[in-house]
Amino acid sequence: MIFRYDGSYAGLLTVLQRLFARRETPDDIVRHESEQADLFAEVFPSNTEPELAARLNATIREHLGTETAANLRDAFLSDQPGIEMALYRYLRLGWRVRRELDRHLTDPEVATVHRAAQRTRHEAHRFKGLLRFRETDDGLLYAPFRPAADILAHLAAHFAIRLGDRRWLIHDVRRDLGALYDGRHWAIGALRLETAPTFSAEEDEWQELWRTFFHHIAIPERANPRLQKRFMPMKYWEFLVEKN
Template structure:
């Protein structure tokens, strides 16, 4: 009978699970987020609490066997939210800690290769968010944007936007995961809000955004359309560089 280890879905929580596995010398386990767990008669489940001290011990302990780059890859793989990625991460950690040589580039191992491929997908999504986020100036002076990335990449975007917009207050909100990152001119904080359902509707823009912002968006939309050369339009290439799932958040596609 396999032991199911449930956790809160945070990276700290996952590292706490890893600590528990080693502390209790467990072999056959499966890790799953609380919200995804479905009870059954055949498995034994245990809820693992997130414990910062234990998570920190695991993360620091990994430095003895993994490079900073490899540790970052584990974090990025976690942010992918891919099905059963927690079990792949546990496998990677177990192999790294038990091996006498570095396993970081052992791509003959399908699990390690899976981590590598997953990280590349997350990196690609992170860079797309850097490029495709479109801010709108709210009436209370905050540059606001909504996104719905395939992966949970906002923690990776924070540094880019803090550096690029260091003199502005801004908020990027992930509608799919219901949280955002807010920069208050000093630091980036993670926040949750109850957003109005119509905040992205063009006919309601005047409720939330400044008049100058709305006029600027119309100007940009008109410029974008007028600069297009119809005879050179290549929709397939356009979609390749800017997938349709991003269009609803782009100013040049709104009106």
């Protein structure tokens, strides 16, 4: 049996809760837009139920621990192909070994989930330093980026503290999602801009000052482009002011 869900974390938790409650074993778990499902396979759509998702999350925290709950969430956010079945097998082992789950480092499913979760956290950590905000003409700070993992919530929680009461919008252009902060609260929703943002009169001056500073602190004799690309891959350069 193949189970199809809406692509959200709550949707996946709903599927997992139903599977474990009914003691069913899926052949696959796919997102609604996925083309993975076999044309002749029996596909069961699963409606998202926040109550079921919350119940499973609470059970995981109580019986497996907060570390397991965090690994499950961050591995899901990695957007790695096939991560849903890896998470199913990870939890299936968890119900057997309980709080020992994340100590089974040699188990292939545990290792897969840990790698995916670490990938998400590593990228979130990188973008906390690489995200570039630009002031629009109405005073909003706008920061577009194109992450591999779905790290918008990680960054929103960080910058809500980091930037105080400034209003900002972080735009995940890969997924057409945005995190908007009004100075007190932030929320995530679909975002597709019809026109490019208009920036304030001072923004170009600040960008030029930043480029000048960046180039002046560089030591030409110690330039090592290969090493630079190793620590800051070119895929992150698209929205860097100093690289444009």
